[in-house]
Amino acid sequence: MAYTIGDVEKLLRLKGHVIRYWEKEIPLIQPHRDTYGRREYSDRDLQIFFRLKHLLYERRFTLEGAKEQLYMELAGEHQDLRGRIAALRSELLGLFFQARKSLTLPETNSESIEDQDEAGDDA
Numbered sequence: 001m002a003y004t005i006g007d008v009e010k011l012l013r014l015k016g017h018v019i020r021y022w023e024k025e026i027p028l029i030q031p032h033r034d035t036y037g038r039r040e041y042s043d044r045d046l047q048i049f050f051r052l053k054h055l056l057y058e059r060r061f062t063l064e065g066a067k068e069q070l071y072m073e074l075a076g077e078h079q080d081l082r083g084r085i086a087a088l089r090s091e092l093l094g095l096f097f098q099a100r101k102s103l104t105l106p107e108t109n110s111e112s113i114e115d116q117d118e119a120g121d122d123a
Helices: 005-012 016-025 043-058 063-075 079-103 113-122
Strands: none
Touching: 005 016, 005 043, 016 043, 016 063, 043 063, 043 079
16 A cells, blocks of 8 residues: 555654655655655555654654664564564554545535534434
């Protein structure tokens, strides 16, 4: 599955300039460009972003330290387990986006989901 920079912003809760900076500083992140030149991030890119955010914001690594940690993890033991976890994470993200699309109402319908719920509660 391909993710736009807007999708990545929402999932990571970060601004686009931060994502683009990390992309520039971490060569492991390599988005493809569509025919219009827009970035398309892969599941692997997204996993690296999530791990990088955890290392920087929760474990308080420097960017250089987080980069080294990422390289060690990708070359280290337990790659089979990491691969299975990555596959599950990708599947869950795919399901999340499918669910979000199915919950999106057509723009011509001005009644929101909350309004429908309230009407159902009154009945």
